[in-house]
Amino acid sequence: MPAIEIEATKKQLSLPDRNKSVMMTDYVERPTGVGVMRILARWHLESQGIRLPILRYGFSVVCVAIGLGLALTLQYYQFRNVELPVLTLAIALTTWYAGVGPSVLAIVLSTACFDYFFAEPIHSFTVNSQNLPYFFTFIAWAVVVSSFSVARRRIEDNLRQARDHLQVELEQRKQREDQIRKLNQELARQAAELEASNKELESFAYSVSHDLRAPLRHVVGYSELLQRQASSLLDDRSRRYLQTIVDASKRMGNLIDDLLGFSRIGRAETKKTLVNLEQLVREVVKELGQETSGRDIAWKISTLPVCYGDRSMLKVVLVNLVSNAVKFTRTRTPAEIEIGCADGKEGQAELFVRDNGAGFEMLYVNKLFGVFQRLHRSEEFEGTGIGLATAQRIIHRHGGKIRAEGAVDQGATFYFSLPRSKDTAERTANTP
Amino acid sequence: MNGLGRILLVEDDPRDVELTLTALEEYKLANEVVITRDGAEALDYLYCRGEFSSRSSENPAVMLLDLKLPKIDGLEVLQQVRSDERLKMMPVVVLTSSHEEKDMVRSYQLGVNAYVVKPVDFHEFVNAVKELGVFWAVINEPPPGSIKKAP
Numbered sequence: 204m205p206a207i208e209i210e211a212t213k214k215q216l217s218l219p220d221r222n223k224s225v226m227m228t229d230y231v232e233r234p235t236g237v238g239v240m241r242i243l244a245r246w247h248l249e250s251q252g253i254r255l256p257i258l259r260y261g262f263s264v265v266c267v268a269i270g271l272g273l274a275l276t277l278q279y280y281q282f283r284n285v286e287l288p289v290l291t292l293a294i295a296l297t298t299w300y301a302g303v304g305p306s307v308l309a310i311v312l313s314t315a316c317f318d319y320f321f322a323e324p325i326h327s328f329t330v331n332s333q334n335l336p337y338f339f340t341f342i343a344w345a346v347v348v349s350s351f352s353v354a355r356r357r358i359e360d361n362l363r364q365a366r367d368h369l370q371v372e373l374e375q376r377k378q379r380e381d382q383i384r385k386l387n388q389e390l391a392r393q394a395a396e397l398e399a400s401n402k403e404l405e406s407f408a409y410s411v412s413h414d415l416r417a418p419l420r421h422v423v424g425y426s427e428l429l430q431r432q433a434s435s436l437l438d439d440r441s442r443r444y445l446q447t448i449v450d451a452s453k454r455m456g457n458l459i460d461d462l463l464g465f466s467r468i469g470r471a472e473t474k475k476t477l478v479n480l481e482q483l484v485r486e487v488v489k490e491l492g493q494e495t496s497g498r499d500i501a502w503k504i505s506t507l508p509v510c511y512g513d514r515s516m517l518k519v520v521l522v523n524l525v526s527n528a529v530k531f532t533r534t535r536t537p538a539e540i541e542i543g544c545a546d547g548k549e550g551q552a553e554l555f556v557r558d559n560g561a562g563f564e565m566l567y568v569n570k571l572f573g574v575f576q577r578l579h580r581s582e583e584f585e586g587t588g589i590g591l592a593t594a595q596r597i598i599h600r601h602g603g604k605i606r607a608e609g610a611v612d613q614g615a616t617f618y619f620s621l622p623r624s625k626d627t628a629e630r631t632a633n634t635p
Numbered sequence: 636m637n638g639l640g641r642i643l644l645v646e647d648d649p650r651d652v653e654l655t656l657t658a659l660e661e662y663k664l665a666n667e668v669v670i671t672r673d674g675a676e677a678l679d680y681l682y683c684r685g686e687f688s689s690r691s692s693e694n695p696a697v698m699l700l701d702l703k704l705p706k707i708d709g710l711e712v713l714q715q716v717r718s719d720e721r722l723k724m725m726p727v728v729v730l731t732s733s734h735e736e737k738d739m740v741r742s743y744q745l746g747v748n749a750y751v752v753k754p755v756d757f758h759e760f761v762n763a764v765k766e767l768g769v770f771w772a773v774i775n776e777p778p779p780g781s782i783k784k785a786p
Contacts, residue, residue: 409735413703416732420755421650427757428657449757456755463734471736 263305531560640696674707697771
């Protein structure tokens with residue numbers, strides 16, 4: 204009968220046992236070297252769990268033997284009824300340190316020892332029906348103790364694993380934080396470098412503005428003084444030479460000014476407000492009056508939205524685009540220039556400036572917005588090749604896009620998008 | 636118009652001085668121009684120090700001030716002038732090559748009366764200087780204590 208009990212116990216306990224061995228292998232196979240805490244935890248576990256089966260079962264035998272020896276010794280010194288607690292202690296120790304299998308062995312052995320040494324008749328395995336309740340009590344007690352031990356050990360193992368897992372996570376998080384900190388430092392360093400080079404660029408532009416313009420002004424000034432002074436003494440060719448010097452210097456002056464303007468756009472802060480584009484366009488067209496006087500230009504300005512942007516910068520864009528349209532329609536009578544608003548993406552307004560002028564080959568469209576890039580010879584249409592680059596820079600700084608469409612001799616259309624103001628609809632509705 | 640004000644020109648570049656004088660000559664304003672070649676010399680003139688110790692202590696009708704100057708630059712001169720009780724009413728016009736907004740803003744913050752960028756084009760330059768000279772030395776009524784030649 205005890206055999207059946209023991210079998211049942213074994214079956215009951217075999218599942219946790221297997222689970223535990225899996226957990227232990229898991230533990231061993233995990234990468235090591237994540238801190239002193241981890242090593243300590245491992246050492247603790249190793250001291251608790253003896254892994255070789257022979258050792259574990261041997262431990263069980265030794266425990267029961269020591270328990271028996273202790274019980275016999277105590278009995279010898281007239282201590283009565285101590286065998287049950289001592290043997291139960293041996294079973295508990297075995298369960299604690301060696302696992303379920305050895306604990307079953309310990310139960311079997313201590314039952315046998317109890318029967319042989321302590322239950323009447325002594326020194327015989329015969330079971331007296333009188334002692335049967337003792338036996339059952341002992342076996343039940345032993346099973347309860349070992350179950351408690353196993354359960355406790357399993358919980359402890361789980362806790363330990365969870366703790367180790369947390370520790371690994373903590374380590375990893377620390378590593379990630381270190382990484383983030385390093386990246387941040389790198390970013391700060393780069394930002395500082397960028398700021399330094401920006402400052403350098405700024406001082407460069409500043410000296411260009413100051414020091415390059417002065418000699419140029421002198422070249423122009425003295426050439427003109429010479430023209431005034433010696434014009435009557437010079438022949439036609441010399442006068443043409445002088446005129447060329449003056450013209451070239453002025454051109455260089457324009458180049459420097461445009462280039463400085465371009466670089467300023469990159470450096471200046473944008474001061475964004477609500478900008479009534481229609482008003483701005485009309486202002487720009489009015490200001491270009493000098494260039495357009497005597498020309499036959501059919502202007503068509505549609506209703507334009509209110510946008511959110513830097514007014515003076517947007518004005519530069521419009522001046523560039525509109526004066527380009529005026530310039531490249533020089534050969535047309537009548538010239539037609541249309542400024543309107545197309546449907547842009549959500550939250551954006553797309554404006555266009557269309558002309559019926561010289562146009563350009565779509566093949567070179569990507570060169571159009573480059574600095575110093577020109578698609579026309581300067582004797583056809585004058586210019587520095589910076590205007591559209593500046594316009595593009597401004598539009599990009601506003602988070603918009605600029606593009607062009609055109610064909611040779613069929614005019615060009617420049618589109619640019621800008622973020623709309625939220626209440627654009629109301630405002631345009633209110634504008635008469 | 637009652638008389639001709641004295642113009643103090645602070646300019647380090649001799650060619651710019653010559654071009655400015657040429658422009659002023661066309662309106663016969665050149666005779667009343669005092670030329671100083673750097674910020675320190677300009678302050679010496681204003682405070683009647685050094686080689687200017689013997690001049691009469693009145694202020695010029697206008698100071699045409701370049702910004703980029705040896706020793707003491709234009710903005711420092713301007714700051715000094717504006718912080719001095721005797722000089723702070725004197726009209727100061729910055730006449731510079733600098734298109735930089737930074738310079739412009741700083742000058743106005745320091746209380747400049749006008750900020751003129753020297754045009755590259757000679758005709759425009761001559762016109763600009765001429766108009767400046769005419770306005771500040773002839774049309775404008777300078778504050779009390781300024782040098783004025785009787786008409």
